[in-house]
Amino acid sequence: CIGGEALEVICELFCHDYPARASGVPDLILWKHEERKCKFVEVKGPGDRARDNQTLWFDTLLGAGLDVDLCRV
Numbered sequence: 001c002i003g004g005e006a007l008e009v010i011c012e013l014f015c016h017d018y019p020a021r022a023s024g025v026p027d028l029i030l031w032k033h034e035e036r037k038c039k040f041v042e043v044k045g046p047g048d049r050a051r052d053n054q055t056l057w058f059d060t061l062l063g064a065g066l067d068v069d070l071c072r073v
Contacts, residue, residue, distance in 0.1 A: 001031060006061075009060060024053030024057045025057055026042040026061075028040070028041040028042075028043065029041075037067070039066075039067040039068070039069055040057075040061050042058070042068075042069075043073060044070060044072050045072075050070070
């Protein structure tokens with residue numbers, strides 16, 4: 001579902017600075033097995049906004065061709 005190239009991007013991000021990158025990963029990974037698709041989802045409540053480390057993850061995942069969404073509850 002994710003693919004080798006996208007997985008490589010994620011692993012590289014962890015390798016460069018694991019302590020700083022261990023947080024900020026989106027809250028959910030949704031899998032649609034039948035279609036071999038996945039989506040990373042960040043959940044935000046009222047008045048909540050993405051932190052800098054979360055924005056880095058969003059940009060990295062999007063740049064790797066992965067689907068990212070923000071869910072406001």
